[in-house]
Amino acid sequence: MSIMDDARDKWTGTINELTIGATRADGGTRTSVVTIGGAAALPFMNFEGPTPRAPVVAMEIWDREPDDWAQPLVDVFGAVLKSPADWAKKCVEEFGADMLCLRLAGTHPDFGDASPTQAAEVVKSVLKAVGVPLIIWGSDHDEKDNEVLPRCSQAAAGERCLIGAVKEDNYKTLVASCLADGHTIIGLSPIDINIAKQINILVSEMGLPLNRIVMYPTTGALGYGLEYSQSIQERGRLAALGGDKIMSLPIICMVGQEAWRTKEARASLQEAPAWGDEATRGIYWEVATASSLLQAGSDILVMRHPAAVAAVKKTINELMVK
Amino acid sequence: MKTYSITFLPDNKTIEAAAGKSVLEAAAATGIAVNSVCGGDGVCGKCRVLIKSGKVTAKPNMFLDRLDIQRGMALACQTFIDGDVVIEVPQESRVGGVPQLATEDAIRYGSISGWVGEGALFPHNPLFQKVYLELPKPTITDCVCDQERLYRELRRNRDIGVMQTGLAVLQRLPDILRQNDWKVTVMLGRRGQTLEVVDVEPGNTAAYNYGVALDLGTTTVVAHLVDIGTSKTLATKAKYNSQISYGDDVISRIMYASTAERLTQLRDLVVNDINDLIAGLVVEARVKLHDVSIVVCAGNTTMIHLLCAMNPGNIRKDPYIPTACSPPTIRAAEVGIKINPRGLLSTLPSVASYVGGDVVADVLVSGMMRSEELSLLIDMGTNGELVLGNKDWLVCCSASAGPSFEGGGITCGMRATNGAIERIQLGKNGDVLSCNVVGGGKPLGLCGSGLIDAVAELLKAGCIDRRGRYDRAACGSRLRENESGGLEFVLFTGRETALGRDLVLTEADINNLIHSKGSIYMATESLLDHVGMTFDDLKHVYIAGGFGNYLRIDQGVRIGLLPDLDPAKFKYIGNGSVQGAKMALFSQEALLNIQEQIAGAMTYMELSTSHKYMNEYSSCLFLPHTNIEKFPSLLSGVQKEAEIGVTG
Numbered sequence: 001m002s003i004m005d006d007a008r009d010k011w012t013g014t015i016n017e018l019t020i021g022a023t024r025a026d027g028g029t030r031t032s033v034v035t036i037g038g039a040a041a042l043p044f045m046n047f048e049g050p051t052p053r054a055p056v057v058a059m060e061i062w063d064r065e066p067d068d069w070a071q072p073l074v075d076v077f078g079a080v081l082k083s084p085a086d087w088a089k090k091c092v093e094e095f096g097a098d099m100l101c102l103r104l105a106g107t108h109p110d111f112g113d114a115s116p117t118q119a120a121e122v123v124k125s126v127l128k129a130v131g132v133p134l135i136i137w138g139s140d141h142d143e144k145d146n147e148v149l150p151r152c153s154q155a156a157a158g159e160r161c162l163i164g165a166v167k168e169d170n171y172k173t174l175v176a177s178c179l180a181d182g183h184t185i186i187g188l189s190p191i192d193i194n195i196a197k198q199i200n201i202l203v204s205e206m207g208l209p210l211n212r213i214v215m216y217p218t219t220g221a222l223g224y225g226l227e228y229s230q231s232i233q234e235r236g237r238l239a240a241l242g243g244d245k246i247m248s249l250p251i252i253c254m255v256g257q258e259a260w261r262t263k264e265a266r267a268s269l270q271e272a273p274a275w276g277d278e279a280t281r282g283i284y285w286e287v288a289t290a291s292s293l294l295q296a297g298s299d300i301l302v303m304r305h306p307a308a309v310a311a312v313k314k315t316i317n318e319l320m321v322k
Numbered sequence: 323m324k325t326y327s328i329t330f331l332p333d334n335k336t337i338e339a340a341a342g343k344s345v346l347e348a349a350a351a352t353g354i355a356v357n358s359v360c361g362g363d364g365v366c367g368k369c370r371v372l373i374k375s376g377k378v379t380a381k382p383n384m385f386l387d388r389l390d391i392q393r394g395m396a397l398a399c400q401t402f403i404d405g406d407v408v409i410e411v412p413q414e415s416r417v418g419g420v421p422q423l424a425t426e427d428a429i430r431y432g433s434i435s436g437w438v439g440e441g442a443l444f445p446h447n448p449l450f451q452k453v454y455l456e457l458p459k460p461t462i463t464d465c466v467c468d469q470e471r472l473y474r475e476l477r478r479n480r481d482i483g484v485m486q487t488g489l490a491v492l493q494r495l496p497d498i499l500r501q502n503d504w505k506v507t508v509m510l511g512r513r514g515q516t517l518e519v520v521d522v523e524p525g526n527t528a529a530y531n532y533g534v535a536l537d538l539g540t541t542t543v544v545a546h547l548v549d550i551g552t553s554k555t556l557a558t559k560a561k562y563n564s565q566i567s568y569g570d571d572v573i574s575r576i577m578y579a580s581t582a583e584r585l586t587q588l589r590d591l592v593v594n595d596i597n598d599l600i601a602g603l604v605v606e607a608r609v610k611l612h613d614v615s616i617v618v619c620a621g622n623t624t625m626i627h628l629l630c631a632m633n634p635g636n637i638r639k640d641p642y643i644p645t646a647c648s649p650p651t652i653r654a655a656e657v658g659i660k661i662n663p664r665g666l667l668s669t670l671p672s673v674a675s676y677v678g679g680d681v682v683a684d685v686l687v688s689g690m691m692r693s694e695e696l697s698l699l700i701d702m703g704t705n706g707e708l709v710l711g712n713k714d715w716l717v718c719c720s721a722s723a724g725p726s727f728e729g730g731g732i733t734c735g736m737r738a739t740n741g742a743i744e745r746i747q748l749g750k751n752g753d754v755l756s757c758n759v760v761g762g763g764k765p766l767g768l769c770g771s772g773l774i775d776a777v778a779e780l781l782k783a784g785c786i787d788r789r790g791r792y793d794r795a796a797c798g799s800r801l802r803e804n805e806s807g808g809l810e811f812v813l814f815t816g817r818e819t820a821l822g823r824d825l826v827l828t829e830a831d832i833n834n835l836i837h838s839k840g841s842i843y844m845a846t847e848s849l850l851d852h853v854g855m856t857f858d859d860l861k862h863v864y865i866a867g868g869f870g871n872y873l874r875i876d877q878g879v880r881i882g883l884l885p886d887l888d889p890a891k892f893k894y895i896g897n898g899s900v901q902g903a904k905m906a907l908f909s910q911e912a913l914l915n916i917q918e919q920i921a922g923a924m925t926y927m928e929l930s931t932s933h934k935y936m937n938e939y940s941s942c943l944f945l946p947h948t949n950i951e952k953f954p955s956l957l958s959g960v961q962k963e964a965e966i967g968v969t970g
Contacts (some may be wrong), residue, residue: 194943198788200787201788201950202788205787
């Protein structure tokens with residue numbers, strides 16, 4: 001017997017594994033797929049249990065040209081912002097993206113009001129342009145999402161996309177589509193682990209199994225609720241590792257959108273001369289937010305700036321070394 | 323100021339009211355109690371009236387649709403007199419009828435003989451006694467004064483401490499004694515540590531000694547007339563608290579009572595109710611009002627404040643301090659209660675602002691403080707009160723459940739009176755298989771137990787999901803969209819209801835119920851957690867409160883209102899308030915027990931400072947609960963494997 005008790009935690013639960021993307025062999029057209037989950041301990045704590053799958057960074061692209069993105073983002077992508085397919089290609093070919101998150105921002109009634117058919121065309125064009133798996137995200141307008149997302153789901157049938165997000169009071173339409181077209185789904189909860197669990201129950205009770213759901217517990221950027229989101233995420237993960245199967249689901253974080261919303265990321269040098277170079281400030285902000293959330297068990301980080309993506313991927317690779 | 327004449331139909335009562343008065347105020351002045359959950363703030367939509375003719379001005383509101391307004395429908399509190407008008411107050415908008423609780427309650431729980439009397443737990447030693455005395459006449463050698471002569475005789479074979487007699491009695495005493503040949507009946511009332519000679523009556527009237535046990539509820543006032551000598555209940559009556567027109571819950575009453583004038587107004591309203599009840603009781607039991615000498619009242623802290631016209635304002639404000647938890651025994655006439663003019667009014671002590679004498683009475687009646695075993699008591703009303711403990715300790719808390727158990731905040735909600743659906747059974751697609759209506763006939767609305775039934779049955783039929791949202795496919799044609807864009811389920815079409823209006827249950831209604839039941843369940847769990855215990859430690863669960871009697875345990879469990887325990891552990895205790903008041907009336911020892919062993923020993927836990935309550939409340943906003951493993955009896959085999967397959 002050793003003098004000191006073994007201080008390592010023992011866990012009973014394992015996070016569900018989930019694969020996004022389907023190759024020809026599986027009935028899709030993807031050239032690569034991404035598998036997440038499988039963790040049997042807190043992230044990167046190999047002495048307690050394995051983190052078999054590295055967290056994945058997905059690069060965020062839009063169906064329309066963003067009109068409010070910070071200058072460093074506009075500069076790095078340039079002309080491709082006008083074409084979702086070209087944008088997707090640039091992310092994969094130039095910046096090495098493993099996965100893309102296509103946001104259908106232009107379908108929002110107040111920001112373009114693109115039709116479901118137009119949105120489905122965009123989805124098809126992106127799937128055609130690149131071979132990586134795809135996350136499809138609506139415009140966060142419930143009624144419009146219920147028209148748009150089923151059409152996009154259909155357009156991507158068999159590709160095993162990750163589609164979102166469903167909420168407690170609006171999930172039935174999208175769950176039915178994902179069931180029919182073989183996709184996986186994102187459940188959104190407003191920083192509340194109880195509601196997160198409720199969504200998982202509601203979706204699975206419709207017949208979409210728990211191993212096809214990813215949780216989005218909402219994200220706060222550094223200085224804007226990061227601690228809160230980190231602790232909620234961690235509480236959820238601890239419950240899962242403790243054996244709560246309904247919470248044993250991978251987690252997605254919207255890092256880019258939150259980090260680039262902060263005034264620290266956006267302010268010009270003239271506006272905030274003491275804050276340093278505006279070309280790199282936002283990148284650091286995105287990296288800091290992402291690296292923190294990794295520790296709480298994020299499985300997918302949706303990010304914007306290629307330099308931040310590269311830095312976080314490097315961090316992940318280093319943390320994954322046994 | 324200009325005044326107009328206002329006529330209310332179908333009562334055909336007319337009143338003069340100043341221009342600018344609200345219809346609600348005018349109705350109240352006429353003695354017509356119009357429903358008003360919000361106390362006239364225009365936010366509950368329950369005070370619908372029909373303007374038949376005349377001129378009014380109305381503020382816009384969101385409760386009436388175009389058709390309603392065309393028909394002349396208006397909200398009484400948002401409509402103001404601007405000319406002579408004729409107004410119809412439909413039945414659905416009235417505080418009316420006799421609450422269902424009274425009679426059946428009396429039959430089921432009328433007897434407390436097991437508690438008080440010879441060989442029982444508490445001796446028969448009433449708070450108010452009549453003693454017949456034949457006094458020795460004074461002589462030159464036995465020359466103590468009249469008062470002392472009375473005291474001496476009383477003390478001859480009784481152990482009596484401090485005694486007092488009012489001046490008014492002393493002024494009459496010499497004549498009464500001498501005119502009746504020194505044969506008199508002394509009325510003795512217990513006032514704290516002092517025994518008062520309340521009055522002295524000629525001859526032997528000891529057999530005519532009656533009292534009233536009163537349950538002074540926020541919604542209902544229940545009165546039992548008892549024969550103090552025999553401990554028998556002679557008659558029971560109940561009516562709705564007329565203060566309802568000034569708010570459904572204690573908070574809105576407290577807010578209304580913000581001036582001395584309004585405080586007195588609320589006091590008078592409830593005192594009138596009490597007087598109505600007592601007047602009815604004495605007629606029914608054929609006793610003289612003069613022989614009713616004591617009223618013992620159990621009520622929540624706010625109701626007792628209002629009865630005594632003590633300022634309740636601080637009950638509502640942090641840190642929630644009542645004026646008095648144990649007001650003194652006073653003469654009933656001081657607040658306007660009409661019994662024997664020298665008769666007494668005693669109230670059962672409160673514990674805190676939101677745990678009142680009604681709960682203390684429940685505890686007494688449950689007997690939980692005499693058992694080694696751990697018991698939980700739940701008094702379910704607008705304010706849910708919970709008590710946990712055994713013979714060594716008691717801890718309590720109060721959970722604001724909202725008015726949905728009383729039918730408030732529910733589109734077709736109503737109190738448990740004639741026309742209320744108290745039970746309902748639904749089949750596939752939510753088709754109504756059977757339904758019990760209070761008083762028989764066509765249904766008018768859903769009361770608390772009917773609402774719980776309906777939601778539990780919809781859940782069982784798969785018509786709603788576990789968040790309480792309708793499933794279009796499962797509901798079929800009974801589901802429709804209402805004017806505000808929400809979904810509603812038609813339980814009964816207009817043809818099948820008493821008022822010809824569709825009886826619906828909206829998603830918002832279900833959501834309100836989920837919040838109410840969630841707060842009760844979470845309070846229960848927090849209270850147990852506070853003392854380091856779990857549901858498994860509970861041996862008994864007592865359900866109190868008028869509404870509680872009609873609650874079906876299995877349905878309460880199904881929606882997650884009650885913990886999933888062996889049904890044999892649940893017991894209804896009926897109207898504990900009125901029974902507890904009665905026990906105190908019959909036995910000073912019971913009152914002492916209430917004061918010292920119950921109210922005095924109960925620890926109050928403030929839920930608003932409980933982290934557990936705040937963190938986990940949202941897990942209760944699900945049917946029955948987010949963590950289904952807390953409700954093992956509701957799990958199907960497959961679910962069991964999937965949901966609680968915790969390994970290791």
